[in-house]
Amino acid sequence: MKPFILAPIFFVALCCFLQPFSADPAGPVIFQIEPTDTTGLRLFCNRASIEKYDETLSLWREFNACAEVGWQEYRTQGRLITHFTTLQNRFGAENILFDTMAGTGLFVEIPGDPKSGRTLIVRPEIDGLYYPPTDSTLAMVRHACGHNTGMSVACSLAEILLENKKKKKIPWKAVLFLFSPSEERAPSGLDSMLAGKDLSRYGKIVALGQHVSPDVPNHQVEVRSGTAQASSEILRIYIDASALKGGHIADKTNINPLEIWENMRSEIEQEVESCSAGGEYLLRWSNIITSSPDSTPVNVLPQKVKVFGNFRTFNPVHEVRSIEKIDSLIANFSARYADKKVLIYRVREQAIPVLVNDPVLTESVKKWGSAFLKRPINTHKLRLGADDFAIFRKYKIPAVLIRLGVKANGGLHRQDFEIMDPTILQTSLGLFTFLVYSLE
Template sequence: MPEVQHSLVDRIKASAAALYPEIRDIRRDIHCHPELSYEEFRTTALIEKYLEELGLEISAPYLETGVVAMLRGGRTAEEAPCIALRADIDALPLQEENDYAFCSQQEGCMHACGHDMHTAMLLGTAAVLAGFAEELAGDILFIFQPAEEKAPGGAAPMIEAGLLRDYKPAMIFGIHCFPHIRSGNVALRSGSLMAAADELYITVEGQGGHASAPHKAADPILAAAHIVTSLQYLVSKAASPYEPAVVSVSSIESGHATNIIPSRALMSGTMRTMNEELRADLQERLRQLVEHTAAAFGTKGELRIVKGYPVLQNDPDAVQVARSAAEEMLGAGHVEESEPVMTAEDFSWFLRDCPGAYIQLGTGKAEPVKGDMLHSPTFDPDEFALCIGMEVLAATACKALLRSAGS
C-alpha cells in the first residue's frame, strides 16, 4: 500500500496547528449551546455554514437534523473512490458542574460525551483536506450524525434513508474521546471493540395482601429478588469466561407501605455482550429465567427486551490503514492497542454495511482528574486532542483513498 508522503504529513500537521485556535473556539461555542438528540438545529446550521464556506457540496438532508457533505478530490467522480468520516453531534440530558467561561448555557443539557469535540475536529479535518482537495485520490464524505445518545440512534435511520447506498464509501472512519487514554495518543483494535447493548424491562405480577399473612399472598418482591440474584448465573455459568458479558438490574419499583404486600414489581436494566451469538443465547436464557423463577414463587414474570446497538466490529484492513496513518502523524509510541469496552455506540450500524474503524482518541490529562469520565457532569477533555484528531482523521482519509484507488 502506498504510504502518505512525508511532505503531505508535514502539510497536514501545519494546517491542523494553524486551524487549532479556530476549531477550539468552535468546540467551545458548541459546548455552550448543547442540544439533545434530534433537537440539534443550531448545531446543524453551524456545521452547514462552515462547510459551505469551505466549498463542500451539502447533501439534501437524510434526517431533520444532521449534515452530510462531500469534498470532491482531484480525480473525476466516475473514477474516484469515496471515503466517509463520521462525527456525532448530540448532547446529554445532564447538568454541567464544571466552572469555566464556556460551560453549558442550557439548563439540564451538557456535552458530557465529547460530541462537541468530535463535531469541531471533523469540521477542522474538512478544512485541512479542502486545502489540497485537488491532490486527493478520491472524494471524502463528511457525516455529521444526530442522536447517537438516544436509542435507536441516528445512524440506522440515515442508512435506511439510503446514505451508504447513495455514496457507496469504500471505508468509513469515526473517532471518539476517551479520557482513560492520555491526550496525544490514539488507540485502535481489530474486531470487537464495543458491546451490543439491550434494555431489559421485567414485570412480576403477584397477589397482593396483608404483610402479616404472606402465605395468603404471592409476593412479587420476593420473586423479583430471586430473579436479580439468579441473573448472575447468566454471566458466571451460561457465558464462557472468555466472552465478556454484563447483565445489570439498575432499577426496582414496587410497593408503597410497610404492611402491604404489593401485587406487582417492575425492574429494568441492561445486558451487554461482545458476541452476537452469545447475545441471542443470553436473551433466550434470560427470558426463561424470568418466567420460571417467577413461577416458582407463584407469580408471573414477563421480560421485554429492547434491542439496542449491535457489537461494534472494526475491520482489520481499515484498522491497519488508520494505525499506519496515526503512526506516521504521531509516532508509533503514541498509538496504543485498544482494550474492549462494554459501552455501546451506534457507529456499529455503519460498520455492519461498510468496512471501517472506530478510533479511540485520548483526551486524558497528564495528571488524572477525579470525575473526568464520559457521561460525568465534570467531564473535561484536553482540548489539544482536537489537533490530534484532525491530524489522524485527515491522514487516515488520505491513506484510505490511496488504498482504495490502488485496489
C-alpha cells in the same frame, strides 16, 4: 552573505516556524522536513492543522456551549448548517452537498474522484448528556463525552479538503460526513441515518470515527483490531399484579411480585453465565421500583414491580444467546402466572451490538497513523463502554473507531468532565487529514 550560507539558516527558520505552539513532548506532533518524505503530505497536514487551529477551537467552544441531549440537537444542527452553507457558497454546490437526516442529524458529501470505487465515511456524534439539578447545581446538558471534539475536527477537515481540492486530489469517490444524533441513548441516530440513506452508488465504503479518552496519555492515539467495545442491552422488566389488589404480607397464599422477580433474577443470571463460555460480561440491576396505591399500608404486598438493568458482553454469540434466554425465561414466567392475573413482560429498547473494528482497516489506520505521528499507535484495552459506532457492522460497513488521548479533569460521563488541553484538536485534525489522503 553568500547563498550557501543563507540556505541552512533559512532551513532552520522554516522548521522553527512549523513547530506547533506546545513545547510539551507529549503535545501536538512536531514535524521536520525529511528527505524521505517525498510527497510532503505530513508537512501539508501539519501546516493545515496549525492554520485551522483557531477556527477549530472556536467551533469546539461553540458546540460545547450549546450541548443538547439526543434527538433535541436543534441548535447544534443549525450551527452545522451555517458552517456548511458558508462552505457551499465559497466552493459551489457541485463540490459540497448536505442535507438534514434523522431529525437533527446532518449528511454532508464532498465528491472526490469519480473513477474511484471506494467511499470514506467520517462519523462525528453530536449529542450531549443531561445532568439533573442537585443541591449545589442547576440542571444542565454538557458534552461530558467529548462529542464537540469530533464535530469541530470534522468541520475543519471538510474545509481543508475543499480548499485543497484542485491541487490535492481526493482519492475517494466521495468523503461523507455523518453528523449523527443521539449516540448516548436509544434509538441510535447513526442507525436511523444509515437506514434512511441509499449508499449503493458509493461503491465500497469504509468508516472512521473518533472518541476522546482521558485514560489514554494526552495526544496519544490508540486503536484495537477486532472486538474493541462491549454490546449494551437495556433490560426493562415489569411484573404487574394490580388485578389482585395486593394482600397482606403475612398471608403466604398471596402472590408477591418481589418473590417472582427474585426467582426470575436467579434464573436469568444462571442462564447468562451458562452461555458465557467463561468470557467477560456485565449483568447489573440498577433499580427496582415497587408501587401500590397511596393508601396501601406498609405491610401489604406491592402490586407492581419495575426492574431496570443492563447486559454487556464482548462476545457477539453470547450477546445473541443471552438475550434469547432472557426473553424465553420472561415468556415462561408470564405463562406460569397468566391464570393468576399477573402480567410479566419486558419492554425492549434498541440494543447496541459489540463494536468490532475491521482488522484490515485497523492495520491500515495503524500503518499510516504511525507514519503521520512518528510514534506507534498502541492497542487500547477492551472497553465495557458501548458506542453506537458499532452499528456500522449491522450494515456490513468496515469501520474503525480511534481513541484519542486527552488531558481532562475527570472521567467520561462525569458532570465535571472537561478537556484541559484543546491542542489535541490539532493532533486529531492532522491525523484525520493524513488518513483521508493515505488510507489504502
